[in-house]
Amino acid sequence: MKTYLPQIERRILVRPNQTFGILNFDIDNAYPQRMLELVAASPTAKDCWNKRAKFIAGVGFEEAKLGKQIINSKGLTLAKLLKAVATDKALFTGFGIHVNYNANFKICTVNYVKFEDIRMGDTDNVDTADKYAVYNDWGRKTWKHISRSKVIFFDRYNPDPEVIKQQVSAAGGWEQYKGQLFYFNPQIDDYPLIEADSVWEDFETEAGIKAFNNREVTTGFLPSTMLFMPARREEADNSGGVGESNNSPSQLEKDLGTFQGAKSAQKIIVIEYEDEKSKPEFQPYSIQNNDKLFESTERSVEARIIKGFSVPKELVNPEKSSGLSNGGEKKEAIREFNDNTAPDRAEITEVLEELFSHYHKPLNPSGNWNIVPVPANVAEDSIGVKAGSAINQLLLAQLPAESKIATLIHAYGFKQAEAKAMVQGLI
Incomplete structure (x- = not known):
């Protein structure tokens, strides 16, 4: 018995492209490029992407000097590499890193590759299986046609010296060898969906609302x-050609x-x-009054986008959340989002540890590649600054200790033990 669900469609279609020997990333081979344009047009989606990238990258490596290590001739540092791969992982859930080897089969150079530029080789094609194609204009934004000569194929990452020997020999020597590509992909032999693929239609909706508001402003909110x-009578225009009329x-x-x-x-x-x-x-x-309709639609769209990226709403719209005066809700949101992005940081840590274990010189003798999460500190928030100043004034005021404790509990949301400790600390 066959089951057919007409209301459910695949989000992307992966099919072989015989012209380039790759697997198309959706029917037009431009799914990542389309998603980038949609995110760029949606303020909420762009903000959520940035928030995820910031939390995945954290505040850098635990080893303070590690981020300053230069890993290629162009001056790329580990800190910049971390930020770049975190940005890709925050949206595409994957990333790409290119490596090349010296004659001792050790990695001598490391480069970041944009995730949207990578396509998997066709597994049924002998020449491109186990390879990745990299090209910077799959979406045809710059050129109408893809230049086959500009598509660069890299071998799949494998640090085994015997494998590297075979790849170098097939390339025609070390001078012709292009290296390998580490393609982190949460899927197996398939392309991943973006982090908030389930709500990408809302990106488009928010962009449409933005365009509508702009159109209203540029027309001065004039009624329809x-x-x-x-009717105008067409008049002769001798400046035109034969048979042409003056429609100016x-x-x-x-x-x-x-x-x-x-x-x-x-x-x-x-x-x-x-x-x-x-x-x-x-x-x-x-015409129908769209003000209220657009307002409610905008709120619901924004909420779905935030949920699609799994970002706590307190970090996107702090002014709309209730928020305690001492920033307690935001601190809790930061802790929650750190937990949410912990697996992403762990995966990046594992990849960097693997790659640089084969580097030609020791970059990290301690072997600690851990990434420090964003600290739950809202001291720089205007709310936090104002609350901190008010609390300091309260603690220094000439009031009974019981009154200070009660104010800290009921006005600022502190627990009994916390408030008592703060007040007694100044006695």
């Missing part, structure tokens, strides 16, 4: 109006065009007419 006027706009049409817009909303337009029959008639027509 129909203009009735006598009248002066009235030009004046009405300049009359619209946010900067022209207060202007006065004067219209002259010869008789009542030629008098233009402006007739407004009512």
Whole structure:
């Protein structure tokens, strides 16, 4: 028996591309590029992406000097590499790192590769199986056609000297060898969806609301109006070619065009007419009031995007959350998001540890590749600063200790033991 669910569709279609010997990343081979454009057009999605990237990268490595280590001839440091792969992982859930070897089969150079530029080789193609294709314009934003000669294939990462020997021999020597690509992908022989793929339609919706608001502003919030006027008689225009008519706009049409817009909303337009029959008639027509509808849609879309990225709402819209005066809710949100992104940091740590264990010189003798999470510190928040100043004034005030403790508990949300310890610490 077969089961068919017509309401459920695959988010991406992965099919072989015989022209380039790769597996297409969706039907147009441009899923990552489309998602990047949608995220860029959605303020909430862009903010959530940045928040995830920040928390995945944390505040850097536990080994303070590790981030300053340079890992290629272009000056790329480990700190910059960490930030780059964290940014890709925050959205695409994967990342790519290119490595090349010296004659001793040790990694001598490491480069970051944009995740959206990577395509998997076709497993049924003998020439491209176990390889990855890298090209910087799969979405055809710069060129209409993909240049086959500019698509670079890299071997799959494998530090085994015997494997490297075979790859070097197949490439025609060390001078022709292009190295290997470590492609971190949470899927197995498939492309991953972006972190918030389940709500990408909401990215588009929010972008549409933004465009609507901009259109309202640029037209000066003018009501929808129909203009009735006598039909214009086409006049001869000797400057045109044979058979061409003069369809240039009248002066009235030009004046009405300049009359619209946010900067022209207060202007006065004067219209002259010869008789009542030629008098233009402006007739407004009512349309549905979209203000409340757009407002509720915007709130629901924003909430779904935040949920899609699994970001605590207190970190995206702190002004809309209730928030304790001492920043307690934000601190808890930071702890929660640190827990949420802990697996991402662990995966990056494991990858870097693996790659640099084969590096030609020791970069990290301690072997500690751990990433420090974002500290739960809201001292830089304006709310936190104001609360801290007010609490200090309260503690220094000439009030009974019981009154200070009660104020700390009921006004600032401290627990009984915390408030008592703060007050007794100044006695």
